[in-house]
Amino acid sequence: xxxxxxxxxxxxxxxxxxxxxxxxxxxxxxxxxxxxxxxxxxxxxxxxxxxxxxxxxxxxxxxxxxxxxxxxxxxxxxxxxxxxxxxxxxxxxxxxxxxxxxxxxxxxxxxxxxx
Amino acid sequence: xxxxxxxxxxxxxxxxxxxxxxxxxxxxxxxxxxxxxxxxxxxxxxxxxxxxxxxxxxxxxxxxxxxxxxxxxxxxxxxxxxxxxxxxxxxxxxxxxxxxxxxxxxxxxx
Numbered sequence: 001x002x003x004x005x006x007x008x009x010x011x012x013x014x015x016x017x018x019x020x021x022x023x024x025x026x027x028x029x030x031x032x033x034x035x036x037x038x039x040x041x042x043x044x045x046x047x048x049x050x051x052x053x054x055x056x057x058x059x060x061x062x063x064x065x066x067x068x069x070x071x072x073x074x075x076x077x078x079x080x081x082x083x084x085x086x087x088x089x090x091x092x093x094x095x096x097x098x099x100x101x102x103x104x105x106x107x108x109x110x111x112x113x114x115x
Numbered sequence: 116x117x118x119x120x121x122x123x124x125x126x127x128x129x130x131x132x133x134x135x136x137x138x139x140x141x142x143x144x145x146x147x148x149x150x151x152x153x154x155x156x157x158x159x160x161x162x163x164x165x166x167x168x169x170x171x172x173x174x175x176x177x178x179x180x181x182x183x184x185x186x187x188x189x190x191x192x193x194x195x196x197x198x199x200x201x202x203x204x205x206x207x208x209x210x211x212x213x214x215x216x217x218x219x220x221x222x223x224x225x
Contacts, residue, residue: 033213042119042203042215043159056212091158100147100207101166106158 002026004107006092012113013082021077021110025094032075033104034067035091043091049075050098082114118142119206121216129224134191136219138204141185148180149205150189152198153218159203163189194223 005024013019025032031050035043045059049069057067064082069075079086089109095102120139128134136150147166151159165171165178165187177190187206191198201218 035215040123040217042205042217043213045212045214048212059212103161103164104213106160108158 004092004094004105006090006107006110008110009108010111010113012115014115015082015084017082017114019079019082019112021079021090021112023075023077023092023094023107025073025075025092026105029094029096029105030072031095031098031102031104032069033093033095034075034077035093037089037091037109039088046077048098055098079112082112084114087112087114117216118214119204119216121202121204121219123217124220125222126219127222127224128194130194130196132194132223134194134198134221134223136189136191136202136204136221138187138189138216139185140187140204140206140214142206142208142214143182143185144208145182145185145206147207148178148187149207149213150176150178150187151203151205151215153201153203155201162202191221194221196223196225199223 034046037043048056052072064080067077091109092107093104095104150163153159163178165180171178175192179188203218204216205213207213
């Protein structure tokens with residue numbers, strides 16, 4: 001079956017602009033995660049959804065970052081007033097359920113470049 | 116102190132040798148431990164997970180966990196050039212998030 005998909009694969013924007021990054025999880029997966037990966041670093045947790053609700057948003061760096069998952073499937077990560085430091089690869093992952101014992105499957109990521 | 120620490124490498128081993136990758140973590144409440152492989156420009160893919168102290172073997176891969184020492188390792192036997200990648204250690208607790216180390220870059224030389 002299809003894996004996790006993310007669009008766009010690359011996004012170049014200017015400082016101060018608004019961007020939306022989309023994640024389409026594996027069908028049937030109730031848990032969805034967003035991570036950010038900077039060059040030479042491991043993925044950094046941002047937010048976790050169980051169904052439609054954000055069960056844990058403790059990783060969002062500030063209030064410029066927001067994510068939604070209105071129907072419990074596709075999720076959108078929204079970044080307002082982008083800054084150069086937001087440049088990174090944004091990874092989405094999904095799993096059958098939440099909790100520490102469920103394997104997370106990663107999408108290909110969106111490479112965001114803020115000029 | 117970082118929550119999950121790995122040697123950044125690069126770690127270089129000859130083809131056919133055993134590659135040993137190490138990881139330490141700070142949260143004693145951690146319950147599950149994962150090793151992901153990430154090729155350059157690609158997303159992480161799961162290789163192994165381990166929940167209990169001891170060893171877990173899957174093909175050429177063996178994960179070892181010592182919760183008392185807060186240490187987890189990955190051994191790759193009969194290393195192949197195709198194993199050349201960055202290996203990410205990840206740790207999860209009841210909080211549903213997964214904390215990653217910075218990764219160890221492994222090069223297997225033919």
